[in-house]
Amino acid sequence: MFIVFLFVDTYTMKNKVAEGLTLFLMVIVCPVIIIFTMTYSDMSFAPNKMEYHQIQFHSNHLRRFEQTPQPSSCHQNTSVYNLTDFGTLPAHVKNFLLYRHCRTFPLLLDAPDKCGGPRHSADVFLLLVIKSSPQNYERREVLRKTWAEEKLHNGVLIRRIFITGTTGSGFEKRRLNRLLKDENDHNEDILQWDFDDSFYNLTLKQVLFLEWMERKCPHVRFLLNGDDDIFANTFNMIEYLQGLEENDGSKHLFTGFLFVNTGPSRDSSNKYYVPVQVQQSDIYPPYCGGGGFLLSGFTARTIYKMSHSIELHPIDDAYMGMCLEKAGLMPTSHFGVRTIGLDVPGNDLDIFDPCYYREIILVHRFLPHMIYVMWGEIQDPYLRCGNTNSSVQESQ
Ligand SMILES: *[C@@H]1O[C@H](CO)[C@@H](O)[C@H](O)[C@H]1NC(C)=O
Numbered sequence: 001m002f003i004v005f006l007f008v009d010t011y012t013m014k015n016k017v018a019e020g021l022t023l024f025l026m027v028i029v030c031p032v033i034i035i036f037t038m039t040y041s042d043m044s045f046a047p048n049k050m051e052y053h054q055i056q057f058h059s060n061h062l063r064r065f066e067q068t069p070q071p072s073s074c075h076q077n078t079s080v081y082n083l084t085d086f087g088t089l090p091a092h093v094k095n096f097l098l099y100r101h102c103r104t105f106p107l108l109l110d111a112p113d114k115c116g117g118p119r120h121s122a123d124v125f126l127l128l129v130i131k132s133s134p135q136n137y138e139r140r141e142v143l144r145k146t147w148a149e150e151k152l153h154n155g156v157l158i159r160r161i162f163i164t165g166t167t168g169s170g171f172e173k174r175r176l177n178r179l180l181k182d183e184n185d186h187n188e189d190i191l192q193w194d195f196d197d198s199f200y201n202l203t204l205k206q207v208l209f210l211e212w213m214e215r216k217c218p219h220v221r222f223l224l225n226g227d228d229d230i231f232a233n234t235f236n237m238i239e240y241l242q243g244l245e246e247n248d249g250s251k252h253l254f255t256g257f258l259f260v261n262t263g264p265s266r267d268s269s270n271k272y273y274v275p276v277q278v279q280q281s282d283i284y285p286p287y288c289g290g291g292g293f294l295l296s297g298f299t300a301r302t303i304y305k306m307s308h309s310i311e312l313h314p315i316d317d318a319y320m321g322m323c324l325e326k327a328g329l330m331p332t333s334h335f336g337v338r339t340i341g342l343d344v345p346g347n348d349l350d351i352f353d354p355c356y357y358r359e360i361i362l363v364h365r366f367l368p369h370m371i372y373v374m375w376g377e378i379q380d381p382y383l384r385c386g387n388t389n390s391s392v393q394e395s396q
């Protein structure tokens, strides 16, 4: 186009015919050139033949995936339509009630040798059981490199497993399943079942894990059960567990951030909303916040046994409390577990000062990059903390 203008300028500006020609060029030819250029550059983004082959290959690959186990045919419990005001409940609550009784789902991804087989599972001192959703790839990657790294520490073995369901449908679901499969091929640390990975399905996830543990890791000593957005100080956990009087996991232990005298939220806009159609009673037994708690192998197996006769409840940590209550066991409070966050005195203090995190066991709500930074910082041998203990005041 530039060339056309130059040409017009130097050669024909002097006569009227040329003016007409210039006008013609500007009004008709230029738009044509522009449109052509745009179309052409659009085309350059289209895949070439080679790329088409790759896409084809991938979709064939994905199609093979689809043939992995079909969702089990667990039918709706249609009696729930008769519950008072069922029609007015939010969709996720309706879904919960319709499928509350379903407890068997195909295992899509397994890590069968996680504990070296059932007989060797007593060699695992601490199994980190981390609730994750398929799309949380960055969180899993950071945890693998930081506090959830599998290793031998202070003479004991630490192992890690992520527990997850499926997200989305169609292409999206297949893509995320592929992501998880690739991750598991590399890391052997994912259990995935074919159920919808929603907040209200967390209890289902926990119960499915306990069922898996019973078969694959029955003698593991201790477990940390928590979310994938916590910062945990694994070394402190080990130190605490090794310091217990009974440190072989054969006695009751269930400790974390303790809730007592609480009950279901009846506010439908609350994340933890549980209407009377799901639970009539206004009270929850004592339980530890689900962001993260520590328990012994003994207690995990006991909870699993109790779960057979307690119908699922959407709030997974409250459900753990129900199972403990039925077994006549009490959860306890641990000073170092801050699932509702740290209480840093004063606004001008840095909430991410590593000194606050050296003495805790775990803290909720960390972004992946902050987990990475903090993990390095708390291990810094030159870290100077002064009066660090002021940090660890009781929250609330
Ligand atoms: C629901 O209620 C209707 C009317 O009371 C009754 O006929 C039906 O059998 C009930 N359905 C179930 C599945 O309980």
Ligand SMILES: *[C@@H]1O[C@H](CO)[C@@H](O)[C@H](O)[C@H]1NC(C)=O
Residues within 6 Å of the ligand: 077, 078, 079, 080, 083, 100, 101
């Ligand atoms: C179906 O739902 C009704 C009403 O909530 C409940 O009483 C019944 O136990 C449920 N059935 C099963 C198989 O869970």
Ligand SMILES: *[C@@H]1O[C@H](CO)[C@@H](O)[C@H](O)[C@H]1NC(C)=O
Residues within 6 Å of the ligand: 092, 093, 095, 096, 099, 194, 195, 196, 197, 198, 199, 200, 201
């Ligand atoms: C739980 O997962 C099952 C299986 O995917 C699904 O049918 C159900 O709707 C889910 N429940 C909730 C409350 O999301």
Ligand SMILES: *[C@@H]1O[C@H](CO)[C@@H](O)[C@H](O)[C@H]1NC(C)=O
Residues within 6 Å of the ligand: 389, 392
């Ligand atoms: C830190 O504070 C806690 C609680 O106030 C106390 O039990 C502990 O001994 C203190 N630790 C140190 C090293 O001062």
